[in-house]
Amino acid sequence: MYPEHPPHVPAQRAVEVHQPTPYPPAAPVSAPLVPVQPNAVPAVASIVLPDGRVVTGYAINPVQPEPVMVKPAVSRTAVNVALGGAGFLAVCGGLLLLTSFIAALTAFITQLIILAAVIFGGWIAVQIFSANGHRNAGTTVNIRRAVFKRNKFHG
Known part of the structure; x- marks a missing residue:
């Protein structure tokens, strides 16, 4: 009634195990290296190992850590606020002088107008x-002696 392997169970397979082949430790060898040209594509370096194998690759320079940024003693924001305050004070002084000048000019013009009047x-x-x-101006009227008799004018 049931098949040999049910559909939800996978069939078992043979497992193959591969073991890596260990290499014998290499003794330090002073093999000749090809110098690297600065600011260019590095040259390929080849090293001959004692067992006769040749390893070829690029020389890698060690990674230099980023230099630590030194923070200034005073923050830039504080300097900007201080400069803004100094500029504001300079402007206020200039405005005070400007208003004084305008008041003096107004008084001078008023005095000139009064003097002209x-x-x-x-x-x-x-x-x-x-x-x-x-x-020369106006109308000249000569008045003569007039006689009034009985409310009548006789001129």
């Missing part, structure tokens, strides 16, 4: 009240 008004008063008898 006084001089012009004096000139007009002299023209009106002068004793020259020189009057």
